[in-house]
Amino acid sequence: MSFTLALVGRPNVGKSTLFNRLVGKRLALVDDQPGVTRDLREGAARLGDLRFTVIDTAGLEEATDESLQGRMRRLTERAVEMADICLFMLDARAGVTPSDEVFADILRKKSANVLLAANKGEGSAADAGVLEAYALGLGEPIRLSAEHGEGMPELYAALQPLADQFAERAEQDAPETDVSIHEDIADDDIPDFAPTEAKPLQIAVVGRPNAGKSTLINRILGEDRLLTGPEAGITRDAISLKIDWGGTPCRIFDTAGMRKRAKVQEKLEKLSVSDGLRAVKFAEVVVVLLDAAIPFEQQDLRIADLAEREGRAVVVAVNKWDVEPEKQAKLRNLREAFERLLPQLRGAPLVTVSAKTGKGLDRLHAAVLKAYATWNARVPTSQLNRWLDGMLAQHPPPAPQGKRIKLRYMTQAKTRPPGFVVMCSHPDKMPESYSRYLVNGLRDSFDMPGTPIRLHMRGQSDKNPYKGRRKKNAGALAKHLGKRDR
Template sequence: MSFTLAIVGRPNVGKSTLFNRLVGKRLALVDDQPGVTRDLREGEARLADLRFTVIDTAGLEEATDESLQGRMRRLTERAVDMADICLFMIDARAGVTPADQVFAEILRKRSAHVVLAANKGEGSAADAGVIEAYSLGLGEPIRLSAEHGEGLNDLYSQLMPIADGFAERAQELAPDVDVSLDEDDEWDEDAPFVMPTAKKPMQIAVVGRPNAGKSTLINMILGEDRLLTGPEAGITRDAISLRTEWLGTHIRIFDTAGMRKKAKVQDKLEKLSVSDGLRAVKFAEVVVVLLDAAIPFEQQDLRIADLAEREGRAVIVAVNKWDIEDDKQDKLRALRESFERLLPQLRGAPLVTVSAKTGRGLDRLHDAIMRAYETWNTRVPTAALNRWLAGMVEAHPPPAPAGKRIKLRYMTQAKTRPPGFVVMCSLPDKMSESYSRYLVNGLRADFNMPGTPIRLYMRSQNDSNPFKGRKKAGPSKLRKHMKSNTERQR
């Protein structure tokens, strides 16, 4: 019994708050100021035994031109057209405004099923607004409080008969098809490598500075204008995740807000947007760091790439707006030199030039992502690792701090995603960083793992000697021990 519900209404009436409550997670950004939401965000909602897809939309504005508000309105109207049911929310404390009346007329024409909800309905201050909502001509309003969870039973009562109608029609069209939604299984980090599927798609996050072209790139991958774009910097606020099939690969791609220098981020809403983007990086498997070809490898770009590496994600560096570059060969040579010099921790990671506007280079970006994903899932047999370790030690023995030689006994791979290796040795706390880097660089070169983060852990091997750590017996204790043994023998 699956359907799509779009939550629409003026800015700051509580649409994102209700969206978060229905999906059971704080996915959408919520703030007191109006106009926080700009893109369409989808989520799997639960309301008692109902399972459906809910869409959080931008606040409806009266602008219809090419301004940012006009583009946001067109995106919301598109959500109305694609949804099965529209939940039209008004602010019960503010009452019915002229804008509410205009939008009610639009919904009456464009949507077959409109449910009216008067949000912020807790307390007597909302009584007048709830009564006034009848004047919109959309039936009896539901008195809601998205923040406190009140009125959800009434919402269920209104949605249930409509949902039953959709289920009956679906069974008539395909009686052998189960229309209920399957829940996603937990992701096992150490599971063996398998290609992404529709149920477990590859998680890709696109990150970068503001106005680098992240939303435009994702729209080109999707093949439709799904995300809000424009010449203004900082349009994207929420980290929006979208599922699609890209050149035969099932992916879930995250669009994130542009990340500026920390000192420049003063606004509370921008701080929330940046933290939402950082959370998307932690959930991703592959991170595409998108640069502007005109100003590549700025300090913030390096910080973003380093963050993705420290989080252990497979990293792709993509240079956007390549279509407006004149001297492409010299520019590409300079980019590769800067990449090797400024990001040595990502040595060997793919560097791809793309044009999000024209779509050129997206096939190369797809191939680079697939190679990085496979490398990120690499597993090396223990026998091969130990043969390799013996050769590395023979070529360059470990240091001997304070004259004590460190013995590297054996090595094994403990995990994948990213590859993590454990070396059993003596005096692990004395191992130098330079020798660990020597081993990591050797792993990258000899086992074909360029660019992927590699974790190397030094561990001490438990000694089987049961007397290790005991104090030696002195001469007096030894004589007493021998004397007692002699007396027992007598």
């Protein structure tokens, strides 16, 4: 039986460092600056033979208003209510603060299972803080050093009895299932590229700061899971959430807003942007979210071009459509600007949405699925070569220095994104314009709008590998017969 462990405490007590250690990889951003974590981040944790879900939370603040700190606190309190166990962390070197006492009292009321951890407990400088922790009334503190991995056996010993209780409770509550009512589905009925529970569709939502990425994902989820607000740059790291979107298993990534590189000066923002770029590389479909008031800014174009260069399927979504006064005229201008400014994504879906009201999310879902299916498309070799003959007849390749380039045959080498290889003479002399002619023809003829297409020209050696071999073999045979006659 798995359980959920929420890491809570004041800012900069080491929650993200412990989160990274428990999941075994650097998922959460870590910095000396307090308040780096703002959203809830989940991960699959492992400690000895225990397998559980760990939640990294924002640092608890004493604000209760509508400020950013107040909204972060409410999100953390929600995680406490969701979790089976809360690990309340304090800084052993700083000792127990008045804020720690306030939050300890809150946790006692909100959670049935609260463990106390005195982090940064390495060395004698932490002794006094560990002793002070007893006064919080949460039992014996677990002395930890998340950075150096000290105290992990003690944390395991504290979690093990609770894990056993959850396992026993689950066995008692588990209903008996009648397997006869389940219909077997053959593996052949499910396409190789179809998203499943084990292999969900990976979607990254990217865009400039304050475009509404977190609000959009909250609307898809149907709950306020991600921190939102009027402040630009609230999201600092890429948060992944596993959801069922309209019957489609998905893992959706909320990323930090990407500003122009010249404006990104702070170390923390550089880490945030780097985290977002990594999410794009892991995604299968990238939703580029624009602000309807200022669409297709230079940074929007750079982000869309990045997704195309990474070979991801791209969907362009224009947010805040509910407040647009001249919708028809605006939509015509958007389509014209899209075709003109992003020719490499010609035909990619352009969807208008309102993250605030939820209008247009059904169209966005359909566009994502279509882009994903196109990204996985495969064309039979026979069809490709019939198509290539027609393209050559309509517009033959050029003849540099009077010697025409011969295109012999074509095949699809890969999918995700579709990649094609053309065997030809003088591949190095093929002009870029003719390659674009073939790529655009592939889009139109095989219904692959918008998806990145990779086209490679490959030469064939004019050397005959068997040339001279017959003569050599004949000489060897004559020599062998001569020896036998003697």
